[in-house]
Amino acid sequence: MAGKLEQGIEILPPHVNKGMAVKFLCHQYGITREQVMAIGNENSDISMVKFARIGVAVANANTDLKNVANEITAANTQLGVELMIKKYCL
Structure with missing residues (x-):
């Protein structure tokens, strides 16, 4: 179990996580870790x-x-993700 959310529970197989998924996608698409921004809350x-x-x-x-x-950054309800995209990606 990865974590509890207000709407439910996240369940993942052992030894699997979002970091591994992003690393896999980077490998598949030729993206370096230096090109990655990740935003989260849990x-x-x-x-x-x-x-x-x-x-x-x-x-x-x-x-x-x-x-x-x-x-x-600001809360997700206060455009926190948008602020980071504007700061680092645009």
């Missing part, structure tokens, strides 16, 4: 945020994720 996002060169937690993320993120 414990299940920790491996993905740690893998990315730019690992971001939204302001309403849990404390564990905020502790590993390179940056904290």
